[in-house]
Amino acid sequence: MANKQVGIFVGSLRKESFNRKIANYLVSSSPEGFEMKILEIGQLPFYNEDLDNGNPPKEFVDFRDAVKGLDAVLFITPEYNRSIPAVLKNAIDVASRPYGKNMWDGKPGAVISSSIGAIGGFGANHILRQSLVFINVLAMAQPEAYIGNVAKNFDDSGKLTNEDCQKFLDAFMKAFHNWIEKI
Amino acid sequence: MANKQVGIFVGSLRKESFNRKIANYLVSSSPEGFEMKILEIGQLPFYNEDLDNGNPPKEFVDFRDAVKGLDAVLFITPEYNRSIPAVLKNAIDVASRPYGKNMWDGKPGAVISSSIGAIGGFGANHILRQSLVFINVLAMAQPEAYIGNVAKNFDDSGKLTNEDCQKFLDAFMKAFHNWIEKI
Amino acid sequence: MANKQVGIFVGSLRKESFNRKIANYLVSSSPEGFEMKILEIGQLPFYNEDLDNGNPPKEFVDFRDAVKGLDAVLFITPEYNRSIPAVLKNAIDVASRPYGKNMWDGKPGAVISSSIGAIGGFGANHILRQSLVFINVLAMAQPEAYIGNVAKNFDDSGKLTNEDCQKFLDAFMKAFHNWIEKI
Amino acid sequence: MANKQVGIFVGSLRKESFNRKIANYLVSSSPEGFEMKILEIGQLPFYNEDLDNGNPPKEFVDFRDAVKGLDAVLFITPEYNRSIPAVLKNAIDVASRPYGKNMWDGKPGAVISSSIGAIGGFGANHILRQSLVFINVLAMAQPEAYIGNVAKNFDDSGKLTNEDCQKFLDAFMKAFHNWIEKI
Numbered sequence: 166m167a168n169k170q171v172g173i174f175v176g177s178l179r180k181e182s183f184n185r186k187i188a189n190y191l192v193s194s195s196p197e198g199f200e201m202k203i204l205e206i207g208q209l210p211f212y213n214e215d216l217d218n219g220n221p222p223k224e225f226v227d228f229r230d231a232v233k234g235l236d237a238v239l240f241i242t243p244e245y246n247r248s249i250p251a252v253l254k255n256a257i258d259v260a261s262r263p264y265g266k267n268m269w270d271g272k273p274g275a276v277i278s279s280s281i282g283a284i285g286g287f288g289a290n291h292i293l294r295q296s297l298v299f300i301n302v303l304a305m306a307q308p309e310a311y312i313g314n315v316a317k318n319f320d321d322s323g324k325l326t327n328e329d330c331q332k333f334l335d336a337f338m339k340a341f342h343n344w345i346e347k348i
Numbered sequence: 349m350a351n352k353q354v355g356i357f358v359g360s361l362r363k364e365s366f367n368r369k370i371a372n373y374l375v376s377s378s379p380e381g382f383e384m385k386i387l388e389i390g391q392l393p394f395y396n397e398d399l400d401n402g403n404p405p406k407e408f409v410d411f412r413d414a415v416k417g418l419d420a421v422l423f424i425t426p427e428y429n430r431s432i433p434a435v436l437k438n439a440i441d442v443a444s445r446p447y448g449k450n451m452w453d454g455k456p457g458a459v460i461s462s463s464i465g466a467i468g469g470f471g472a473n474h475i476l477r478q479s480l481v482f483i484n485v486l487a488m489a490q491p492e493a494y495i496g497n498v499a500k501n502f503d504d505s506g507k508l509t510n511e512d513c514q515k516f517l518d519a520f521m522k523a524f525h526n527w528i529e530k531i
Numbered sequence: 532m533a534n535k536q537v538g539i540f541v542g543s544l545r546k547e548s549f550n551r552k553i554a555n556y557l558v559s560s561s562p563e564g565f566e567m568k569i570l571e572i573g574q575l576p577f578y579n580e581d582l583d584n585g586n587p588p589k590e591f592v593d594f595r596d597a598v599k600g601l602d603a604v605l606f607i608t609p610e611y612n613r614s615i616p617a618v619l620k621n622a623i624d625v626a627s628r629p630y631g632k633n634m635w636d637g638k639p640g641a642v643i644s645s646s647i648g649a650i651g652g653f654g655a656n657h658i659l660r661q662s663l664v665f666i667n668v669l670a671m672a673q674p675e676a677y678i679g680n681v682a683k684n685f686d687d688s689g690k691l692t693n694e695d696c697q698k699f700l701d702a703f704m705k706a707f708h709n710w711i712e713k714i
Numbered sequence: 715m716a717n718k719q720v721g722i723f724v725g726s727l728r729k730e731s732f733n734r735k736i737a738n739y740l741v742s743s744s745p746e747g748f749e750m751k752i753l754e755i756g757q758l759p760f761y762n763e764d765l766d767n768g769n770p771p772k773e774f775v776d777f778r779d780a781v782k783g784l785d786a787v788l789f790i791t792p793e794y795n796r797s798i799p800a801v802l803k804n805a806i807d808v809a810s811r812p813y814g815k816n817m818w819d820g821k822p823g824a825v826i827s828s829s830i831g832a833i834g835g836f837g838a839n840h841i842l843r844q845s846l847v848f849i850n851v852l853a854m855a856q857p858e859a860y861i862g863n864v865a866k867n868f869d870d871s872g873k874l875t876n877e878d879c880q881k882f883l884d885a886f887m888k889a890f891h892n893w894i895e896k897i
């Protein structure tokens with residue numbers, strides 16, 4: 166039986182993004198039966214309905230195809246100004262359109278937010294969930310993942326080495342895998 | 349005394365955007381003492397902290413300067429997937445950074461949301477307000493502006509001609525002007 | 532095989548509450564295999580952790596037992612001041628406590644909001660969903676249910692007779708039953 | 715000139731409530747020109763529109779009168795299930811009604827949230843702000859106040875003695891006083 170394809174969407178474009186490093190850890194520790202991979206989103210033009218009249222941009226077409234092929238979706242995001250970064254919102258909008266061709270529809274999903282401060286991206290986490298209701302991503306409720314003081318979890322090479330964080334993420338992913346199987 | 353400069357930020361890039369047409373109406377009916385103008389946001393690259401290390405893109409610099417010069421800010425936005433469009437969130441993020449140089453800080457502001465359905469962009473309206481708290485835009489509370497069934501308000505040339513909508517917007521702007529004077 | 536027990540929680544205490552009338556319609560049209568019933572919440576004292584030290588009030592004990600016995604939960608709520616009514620929030624809090632005895636945990640759920648205006652209780656709907664994440668009620672995403680202009684749906688005796696509304700609710704409940712079976 | 719009356723509303727009914735202890739600190743350190751006092755809310759029956767037909771309960775009448783007499787309002791709240799406690803939402807609803815007699819209207823306000831964990835009641839803070847928009851409480855934006863790990867701030871007698879927390883609250887109140895003067 167083919168592996169389940171789990172797409173990861175990272176909300177930060179920064180080269181040394183902590184969220185991307187979290188994603189890298191999850192990719193490297195994919196359990197049997199699951200293939201996890203990061204889908205790039207920074208190349209997408211801003212969503213504009215006019216672009217879908219006629220020939221949509223190749224970036225839109227390719228991204229929608231990539232989302233279509235996924236069995237589940239995982240969002241890993243920082244918080245910008247108490248909400249999600251534009252680049253992540255744009256990815257959600259692009260693959261949800263044109264009307265009637267929502268590529269997210271019915272897929273199981275999960276959300277991880279992080280911040281360098283204590284709050285762990287709570288605002289981004291729940292604002293993202295509000296959009297997931299509309300695009301019908303079936304978002305896991307518990308455990309929630311708000312990773313505060315995120316910078317402390319990595320070694321000099323950028324590898325996620327903090328054991329508490331690893332344990333938390335491993336438990337989170339186990340719950341997510343159960344959620345994917347259930348849905 | 350110089351006119352108060354009120355910047356308008358439109359959340360949709362569509363050529364025939366209803367929200368832009370609302371903005372056009374407001375610009376054309378600016379009261380004495382206020383100069384209202386639309387600031388373009390579609391040209392801004394996605395915010396990425398790396399871009400601010402060294403020489404930030406010209407689009408960032410110019411937009412931040414333009415926001416800096418404003419006395420007040422008005423957001424007019426559709427709702428995409430129960431939240432605000434990426435292009436509008438990006439504009440907010442760009443002018444809020446780099447750290448310590450938040451150009452929105454302390455300006456009086458207001459929010460208008462709209463939708464072609466009944467709900468009038470409620471989700472976008474309040475998600476935007478959550479970001480305004482952080483960037484310290486002092487957002488007017490009442491009256492709220494949720495413009496539902498927005499398409500019916502325009503004539504064939506795209507002019508906002510519906511009298512009820514005009515009256516509502518005129519009252520809204522009068523309240524906003526009072527709010528600007530108070531702050 | 533026993534019928535599935537679906538508890539309905541109504542956010543308004545008003546005798547002629549539209550939301551209760553919606554609940555009555557749903558109870559009267561329960562499909563085979565499902566037993567739907569309204570659980571009263573107006574009798575619960577405000578949640579206060581002190582009340583759980585020693586002997587909790589009989590109202591708490593009884594309500595928690597009632598929630599424990601449910602297979603699924605349905606919230607039907609008006610919007611008060613852009614959020615959910617206190618009486619509904621209190622019911623959620625009471626059955627979620629004491630710590631470690633969350634009676635909602637893992638149950639499939641759904642949300643219906645309504646208003647006499649156009650917006651249909653959007654604010655209440657999504658604020659409620661934020662709490663459902665924490666208490667691990669697995670909330671159905673689509674279809675969403677925002678019933679605007681709710682007053683027009685009833686005859687003089689208070690019966691929900693509007694056919695469009697009936698069809699919408701029937702489709703909503705069919706989707707909810709599928710969601711319950713899946714979870 | 716009479717002192718400005720600032721009403722404090724505490725979201726927890728617990729006898730040893732941390733939020734009440736924060737309120738006590740603020741009352742004891744009221745600056746010149748401001749009289750701060752806690753208004754009790756636990757005695758209010760659940761809001762129910764039927765209670766306002768005819769003779770409303772004495773508790774409603776008295777509370778509405780008390781709110782009416784205030785120059786500013788301050789909410790100090792824990793987070794219950796990612797939202798505000800019922801008792802606080804109820805107080806907001808009671809003084810906002812009956813229709814046309816919103817006693818909060820136009821008053822300057824501020825929000826402090828706290829939690830024993832790291833997140834500091836972010837969810838409660840912003841859900842409360844959404845209601846403040848509707849009741850037209852003019853809520854201060856910055857500084858935000860999310861007090862995490864709140865339990866560590868008190869001595870054995872329940873007095874707020876942590877100096878960092880005192881400094882933060884003093885700065886917060888200074889900003890709030892400026893906000894009150896401006897509005």
